[in-house]
Amino acid sequence: MQTRIREKVVLRVVGKFVIPYVLLFGLYVQAHGDFGPGGGFQAGVIVAAGFILYALIYGLEPLQQIVSPTAVEIGITLGVALFAGVGIASLLLGGNFLDYDVLLHDPVHGQHLGIFLVELGVGITVWSVMLAIFYGFAGWKPSP
Amino acid sequence: MTIPIEIFLFIFLLVIAVAVLRMTDLFAAAMLTGLFSLVAAGLMLLLDAVDVALTEAAVGAGISTVLILGTLSYTEETEALMRRSWLPLVIVGVTGAALVYGTLDMPHYGDASAPIHQHVAPRYLYESESEVGVPNIVTAVLASYRGYDTLGELTVIFTAGVAVTVLIGAPRHRRDRRPKGDKR
Numbered sequence: 001m002q003t004r005i006r007e008k009v010v011l012r013v014v015g016k017f018v019i020p021y022v023l024l025f026g027l028y029v030q031a032h033g034d035f036g037p038g039g040g041f042q043a044g045v046i047v048a049a050g051f052i053l054y055a056l057i058y059g060l061e062p063l064q065q066i067v068s069p070t071a072v073e074i075g076i077t078l079g080v081a082l083f084a085g086v087g088i089a090s091l092l093l094g095g096n097f098l099d100y101d102v103l104l105h106d107p108v109h110g111q112h113l114g115i116f117l118v119e120l121g122v123g124i125t126v127w128s129v130m131l132a133i134f135y136g137f138a139g140w141k142p143s144p
Numbered sequence: 145m146t147i148p149i150e151i152f153l154f155i156f157l158l159v160i161a162v163a164v165l166r167m168t169d170l171f172a173a174a175m176l177t178g179l180f181s182l183v184a185a186g187l188m189l190l191l192d193a194v195d196v197a198l199t200e201a202a203v204g205a206g207i208s209t210v211l212i213l214g215t216l217s218y219t220e221e222t223e224a225l226m227r228r229s230w231l232p233l234v235i236v237g238v239t240g241a242a243l244v245y246g247t248l249d250m251p252h253y254g255d256a257s258a259p260i261h262q263h264v265a266p267r268y269l270y271e272s273e274s275e276v277g278v279p280n281i282v283t284a285v286l287a288s289y290r291g292y293d294t295l296g297e298l299t300v301i302f303t304a305g306v307a308v309t310v311l312i313g314a315p316r317h318r319r320d321r322r323p324k325g326d327k328r
Contacts, residue, residue: 029198034278037194039286045202052210076305083295098291108277115278115287122298129305130207136312137214 015057022050030123034115040122047123048130060138072131079125086117146190153187168223170216178209195282264289 029036030043055063087098095102100114160180167173181204188197251258268285276284286294 033283034280036280037282038198039195039283042195042198042202045199045207049202049206052207056210073309076302076309080298080302083298087291087295098295100288108275111276111278111288115276115283118287118291118294119283122294125298125302125305129301129308132305133211133308134207134214136308137211 011057015053019050019054022053023047026050030119033119034112040119041126043119044123044126044128045130048127048134051131052134055134055138060135064135067131069132069135072128072135075124075128076132079121079123079128082121082124083118086114086121090114150187150190153183153190156183157187168225170219170221170223171213173223174209174212174216177212178205181205181208 026043026047026049029038029046030040033039033043051063051067086100086103090099090102091097093102098114098118100111101107103110103113157180160176160183164173164176164180167176181200185197185201185205188194188200255261268281268289272278272281272284272289276288278284278288
């Protein structure tokens with residue numbers, strides 16, 4: 001099935017055209033989550049969908065050259081660590097766990113920074129987990 | 145105003161669900177489940193749940209369809225015929241009837257005096273602008289007021305990712321673990 005898809009010229013050209021916009025929209029949803037709908041979870045899934053589309057059209061190997069399975073595994077941990085790290089940072093600065101008020105001098109600015117970092121952590125982990133599951137399924141070979 | 149569109153989409157959902165059930169071609173059934181998610185995302189959009197609609201469209205219609213297709217490439221293209229039994233239909237019917245019975249006691253859709261709108265919702269709606277300063281209240285609730293819950297959810301996703309990686313992770317792991325002389 002994979003080789004048949006890869007021979008389609010229309011798919012390759014349209015894919016090349018669409019993927020940048022998918023990634024850009026994902027970044028927009030990530031960064032604009034404070035003001036519009038969206039946030040880390042949605043952004044992570046959308047960006048991962050863009051990467052998976054790339055793998056569907058051009059194959060798994062080229063994608064794994066861009067994002068190695070090791071990078072994906074690091075990303076899974078990095079996002080959760082960032083989220084929990086914000087909580088611990090607010091603990092060390094004298095607030096409660098995940099109380100962003102103390103992160104900066106102004107409580108509202110602290111909230112902005114905390115929400116941005118936390119959403120970033122969510123986005124990184126969701127993106128990595130989606131790619132990890134895709135890598136698992138796409139690279140899986142039934143044992144003989 | 146949107147009620148006719150909602151009814152139309154719900155009928156469409158029902159038609160797709162029945163079509164998926166009756167279809168023996170698994171490839172077509174997989175594509176139809178993606179379409180089901182897309183219609184469900186449209187319904188979420190009509191209910192003003194744009195965040196859920198985004199997620200449903202990206203996960204349900206996008207990634208899980210790809211995963212189902214990936215699974216299909218390891219199995220048959222058509223469904224194996226099974227002996228028809230009425231028991232599953234009865235179970236589904238009873239469960240559905242119980243769920244509908246459960247909704248009878250619930251407040252009406254959009255009712256402002258519903259208990260869920262009386263507890264902490266007013267504080268989120270009126271105070272979040274000065275306390276958090278984020279115009280999107282959904283984000284303020286998810287990331288700030290309910291930060292613990294979101295951290296827990298993220299840990300669930302983290303666990304799922306780790307479990308999949310450990311169970312069927314990238315083939316590179318298997319190559320690493322093989323003894324040196326083994327050339328399989």
